[in-house]
Amino acid sequence: MTSTEEVRPDPVRPAGLGPAGWLRWAWRLLTSMRTALILLFLFAIAAVPGSLFPQRSISPDRVAQYFTDDPGTARWLDRLWLFDVYASPWFAATYLLLFLSLAGCVVPRAAAHARELRRPPPAAPRNLSRLPRHAEFTAPGVTAESAATRLRAMRFRTVTGPDWVAGEKGYLRESGNLLFHLALLALLVAVGAGALYGYRGNVLLVEGNGFANTVAAYDRYIPGQRVSADSLQPFSFTLDDFQATYVAAGQRRGQPLDYSARITVADRPGAAERPYTLRVNEPLDVGGTQAYLLGHGYAPTFKVLDGKGEVAFDGPVPCLTADQATYTSECVIKVPDARPEQLGFLVRFLPTTVPAQDGTYVSVFPGAANPTAQVFAFSGDLGLGSGRPQSVYRLETDRLKPLVMGNKTKPLAVGETLALPSGAGSVQLTGVREWITLQVAHDPGRVPALVAAGLAVLGLVLSLTVRRRRVWVRLGAPGEGGPRAVEVGGLTRDEGGDGFAEEFSRVVTALRGPRDGAAAAREGVKDAH
Amino acid sequence: MPTDPGLATTSDQLVLAAILLYVVAMIGYALDLGFGRVRSAAVPAREPVLAGGPGAPAEPAEPPARPDPPPAWAARAGTAAVVLSWLGWAANLGALVARGVAVGRWPWGNMYEFVVAISLAAMTAFLLMQPRRPVRFIGAFVSVAAALCLGFAVRYLHVDAGPVIPALNSYWIAIHVSAAILASGLFIVAGVAGLVFLVRGDGPSRLPGRVELEAIAHRAIVVAFPIWTFAVIAGAMWADKAWGRYWGWDPKEVWAFITWIAYAAYLHAKATAGWRGRAATIVQLIAFACLIFNLVGVNIFIPGLHSYAEVP
Ligand code: HEM
Numbered sequence: 001m002t003s004t005e006e007v008r009p010d011p012v013r014p015a016g017l018g019p020a021g022w023l024r025w026a027w028r029l030l031t032s033m034r035t036a037l038i039l040l041f042l043f044a045i046a047a048v049p050g051s052l053f054p055q056r057s058i059s060p061d062r063v064a065q066y067f068t069d070d071p072g073t074a075r076w077l078d079r080l081w082l083f084d085v086y087a088s089p090w091f092a093a094t095y096l097l098l099f100l101s102l103a104g105c106v107v108p109r110a111a112a113h114a115r116e117l118r119r120p121p122p123a124a125p126r127n128l129s130r131l132p133r134h135a136e137f138t139a140p141g142v143t144a145e146s147a148a149t150r151l152r153a154m155r156f157r158t159v160t161g162p163d164w165v166a167g168e169k170g171y172l173r174e175s176g177n178l179l180f181h182l183a184l185l186a187l188l189v190a191v192g193a194g195a196l197y198g199y200r201g202n203v204l205l206v207e208g209n210g211f212a213n214t215v216a217a218y219d220r221y222i223p224g225q226r227v228s229a230d231s232l233q234p235f236s237f238t239l240d241d242f243q244a245t246y247v248a249a250g251q252r253r254g255q256p257l258d259y260s261a262r263i264t265v266a267d268r269p270g271a272a273e274r275p276y277t278l279r280v281n282e283p284l285d286v287g288g289t290q291a292y293l294l295g296h297g298y299a300p301t302f303k304v305l306d307g308k309g310e311v312a313f314d315g316p317v318p319c320l321t322a323d324q325a326t327y328t329s330e331c332v333i334k335v336p337d338a339r340p341e342q343l344g345f346l347v348r349f350l351p352t353t354v355p356a357q358d359g360t361y362v363s364v365f366p367g368a369a370n371p372t373a374q375v376f377a378f379s380g381d382l383g384l385g386s387g388r389p390q391s392v393y394r395l396e397t398d399r400l401k402p403l404v405m406g407n408k409t410k411p412l413a414v415g416e417t418l419a420l421p422s423g424a425g426s427v428q429l430t431g432v433r434e435w436i437t438l439q440v441a442h443d444p445g446r447v448p449a450l451v452a453a454g455l456a457v458l459g460l461v462l463s464l465t466v467r468r469r470r471v472w473v474r475l476g477a478p479g480e481g482g483p484r485a486v487e488v489g490g491l492t493r494d495e496g497g498d499g500f501a502e503e504f505s506r507v508v509t510a511l512r513g514p515r516d517g518a519a520a521a522r523e524g525v526k527d528a529h
Numbered sequence: 530m531p532t533d534p535g536l537a538t539t540s541d542q543l544v545l546a547a548i549l550l551y552v553v554a555m556i557g558y559a560l561d562l563g564f565g566r567v568r569s570a571a572v573p574a575r576e577p578v579l580a581g582g583p584g585a586p587a588e589p590a591e592p593p594a595r596p597d598p599p600p601a602w603a604a605r606a607g608t609a610a611v612v613l614s615w616l617g618w619a620a621n622l623g624a625l626v627a628r629g630v631a632v633g634r635w636p637w638g639n640m641y642e643f644v645v646a647i648s649l650a651a652m653t654a655f656l657l658m659q660p661r662r663p664v665r666f667i668g669a670f671v672s673v674a675a676a677l678c679l680g681f682a683v684r685y686l687h688v689d690a691g692p693v694i695p696a697l698n699s700y701w702i703a704i705h706v707s708a709a710i711l712a713s714g715l716f717i718v719a720g721v722a723g724l725v726f727l728v729r730g731d732g733p734s735r736l737p738g739r740v741e742l743e744a745i746a747h748r749a750i751v752v753a754f755p756i757w758t759f760a761v762i763a764g765a766m767w768a769d770k771a772w773g774r775y776w777g778w779d780p781k782e783v784w785a786f787i788t789w790i791a792y793a794a795y796l797h798a799k800a801t802a803g804w805r806g807r808a809a810t811i812v813q814l815i816a817f818a819c820l821i822f823n824l825v826g827v828n829i830f831i832p833g834l835h836s837y838a839e840v841p
Contacts, residue, residue, distance in 0.1 A: 037797060044790040051780035051831060086778045252691045259695050281699040281770050292773040439773040446775055453762045461755050
């Protein structure tokens with residue numbers, strides 16, 4: 001803590017005290033300012049490894065990569081929680097200790113400050129000339145009362161004796177300092193509460209489809225420990241249209257310019273629907289729950305007829321983006337209902353297709369200017385009956401036999417149909433839609449955290465800019481109506497007291513009275529050299 | 530908004546002009562530094578003391594009489610250096626403004642633009658401090674730092690003027706990044722003062738006195754620290770809008786936080802523990818190292834969400 005007082009000395013280790021004594025000692029040690037500072041450093045240092053190793057909460061794929069590249073080291077790192085630094089017990093230990101220490105340090109200080117605010121400034125020391133700032137002059141008609149009035153006009157807090165005045169100013173420094181530290185405590189509480197009572201979830205949505213905010217609707221749902229499934233804000237919306245705009249020409253061709261998703265929102269079941277446009281940086285907010293646009297991709301639509309001529313599949317297939325620069329995407333269609341045999345397809349989707357020199361086809365632009373789909377077909381057993389969970393983005397080809405293969409087959413344009421060999425059926429590219437991924441997050445701590453952070457800054461500025469300073473005035477014995485000797489001393493108790501010299505000469509000028517002010521100022525400047 | 534290639538070229542040329550002017554200014558400062566008046570060391574150049582009582586510090590001893598007075602051209606070189614730095618500053622500002630107008634957005638949307646803006650901020654901080662405090666002689670070092678920043682930006686970071694990706698298309702760029710730039714500029718001045726402090730011995734020297742150097746660094750940090758705090762908070766508010774959480778321990782966030790703690794430690798060390806001189810300066814420079822690591826290391830070596838780290 002920044003402080004105007006001395007550092008509390010470390011408590012002396014008790015010799016031969018009972019458990020109560022040890023506890024008291026430990027508490028004093030924990031709440032000493034030095035410990036708080038050390039813990040703050042530890043907290044910062046503990047955060048470092050999280051920026052050097054990939055974190056599960058941020059980039060799980062890079063963690064998985066680490067495990068495949070170097071499983072031995074990865075296992076050890078994992079044992080030390082180095083892939084989950086910010087959820088690790090040792091990280092929690094540092095901030096819990098810091099929290100305790102701050103609380104134990106700040107609360108008593110706040111009480112002390114409250115007392116000090118009511119205490120008058122201390123009486124003048126015997127020898128004012130020993131103070132860092134000192135001036136003497138003689139002036140007629142100065143009394144302790146008049147000096148105190150002038151000091152008060154400069155917003156000093158004063159106490160007056162028979163022939164002396166003590167003034168003090170700058171209490172806001174300690175107030176600001178305490179505000180800062182209390183706000184930090186509040187910030188820690190808000191962050192913690194947000195983690196306990198908030199949740200986040202991810203969902204993928206294809207154009208034309210809807211989403212209702214229930215746990216079941218999420219692809220991935222991460223609740224805080226105190227969230228119940230039915231406390232989710234019951235809104236819903238439909239994705240009407242998604243538009244991505246890209247730079248069309250020049251060096252930056254293909255760079256995204258804007259993403260916008262038009263949605264129709266119902267804030268609660270049965271409420272009137274309203275249109276909204278989701279953008280990056282412009283989330284949807286329904287009663288403090290927010291939906292963010294995270295990513296997008298293509299979902300071409302296909303119609304599959306099986307060997308018997310029945311429609312076995314008809315709809316959009318969300319594809320994984322394999323290449324961000326061209327949005328070349330990879331998709332899997334599983335058609336378990338196809339007869340006589342199940343059908344499976346691997347699809348390469350090319351948003352802007354051009355033939356390459358070697359006879360293959362590639363995409364050259366992320367926008368869908370000339371969309372085609374290259375289809376690789378399989379028939380046989382998709383392996384869905386085994387009960388083993390399967391990814392929708394992977395085709396298990398062990399028990400499938402290839403029907404149509406080859407990178408050089410001409411891809412299907414929209415509306416075109418590929419007939420499968422030996423009467424196994426056909427597949428048609430019927431259209432192109434897009435999908436978006438959304439993150440929905442509810443964090444009840446965000447507004448309190450913001451308020452706490454704002455207060456912390458306010459307190460910080462006060463404690464850095466306000467200086468605590470004291471001024472004493474002592475009057476010599478009054479002559480018979482003649483001028484009276486006046487002695488002024490001043491000190492500031494804080495670092496950076498460079499502005500205090502000027503302030504002190506202003507105080508002296510004010511005490512001398514307006515008539516002599518100019519002369520005093522001149523003298524002050526002369527004295528300065 | 531289409532890019533204006535003519536203005537973009539003007540901007541690139543102005544950056545080169547700024548580098549040139551900064552380098553020439555540096556030579557001017559160096560001449561004044563090398564041949565000008567020797568300042569006494571232990572006592573700051575300006576310590577206003579009213580009526581020195583018994584406890585007050587003694588008057589600064591006159592510097593030992595030197596056989597020949599410094600040549601007049603040395604002082605003139607110093608004055609010319611200040612003028613040149615202002616010209617370089619104007620070119621630096623012009624480059625930034627031209628780039629901004631050329632692309633029709635805030636001109637700090639990638640590493641190149643960001644570094645150009647930081648060197649402007651550092652120069653501004655120095656030039657504004659300069660008439661108020663006897664800090665002219667760190668001008669040689671600040672203008673070197675600014676010229677190096679700009680040179681590094683031109684050589685390694687330059688990307689053609691153009692639009693930004695959607696994530697950066699937000700008014701928050703004006704708030705968050707501007708604050709980060711301002712604070713970084715001030716921290717650079719403090720860092721330079723700290724380095725000069727370490728280089729300079731305690732004896733008489735043409736460099737500003739150690740007390741003065743420490744005061745400059747302290748002043749700059751006291752101003753920069755709240756701005757930095759604000760930048761971090763504004764970043765959190767932007768992250769809340771852009772990424773769906775206000776704090777997620779992204780590497781940039783981690784290092785912003787560490788830098789914050791390190792500068793807080795410096796302020797504490799000065800205020801509470803009463804550290805002075807070398808010890809306090811070393812703490813300050815550690816914090817400065819964290820800052821630079823965050824600006825350079827994190828962007829280049831550590832993958833994260835801060836997508837502006839677009840390096841060619
Ligand atoms: C204090 C050290 C930081 C610096 C120097 C810094 C600097 C920047 C810069 C230069 C940009 C890019 C804007 C542009 O390219 O024009 C940016 C963007 C951003 N910053 Fe920071 N930042 C810092 C810390 C933070 C923190 C602590 C947060 C969040 C808690 C944050 C959140 C963001 C967000 C959300 C963006 C925009 C999105 C993006 O880049 O993809 N920043 N920051």
